[in-house]
Amino acid sequence: MSAPAEEQAILDRDRLLLVGLVEADVAALDALLDADFVAVHITGQEQTRDDWLQQIASGRMAYHQVERVSAHVEVHGDSAVLVTRNQVLATIWGARGRWPLESTSTYARRDGTWLLRRSTATMF
Numbered sequence: 001m002s003a004p005a006e007e008q009a010i011l012d013r014d015r016l017l018l019v020g021l022v023e024a025d026v027a028a029l030d031a032l033l034d035a036d037f038v039a040v041h042i043t044g045q046e047q048t049r050d051d052w053l054q055q056i057a058s059g060r061m062a063y064h065q066v067e068r069v070s071a072h073v074e075v076h077g078d079s080a081v082l083v084t085r086n087q088v089l090a091t092i093w094g095a096r097g098r099w100p101l102e103s104t105s106t107y108a109r110r111d112g113t114w115l116l117r118r119s120t121a122t123m124f
Helices: 003-023 026-032 049-058
Strands: 033-040 046-048 061-076 079-092 095-110 113-123
Touching: 003 026, 003 061, 003 079, 003 095, 003 113, 026 033, 026 049, 033 049, 046 049, 049 061
Parallel strands: 033 113
Antiparallel strands: 033 046, 061 079, 079 095, 095 113
């Protein structure tokens, strides 16, 4: 694939992630994540893949709406970094709010498929 096609592939995976979050589709999310995926929340708390998916499945972490503000992706061989800014409406552990989140997400290509390895969220 060309560089623009690889970048688009990452953006497409990210769109699937956002749809999976809003729909609480744990199976779809699971298919997008690397086995050692880690989510780092705005509080700095790190959460394993299995714990994050369980929290979404239980409804303790519910993503109601995500509006994309910007996205920038850089691909370097079999790794990529995606930086997005989104307005996120969510209920996280009982606290409902709208947060302006910047996420730095690292992807790795495994057997031809881009998988999300780590996502670190901050506010912008």
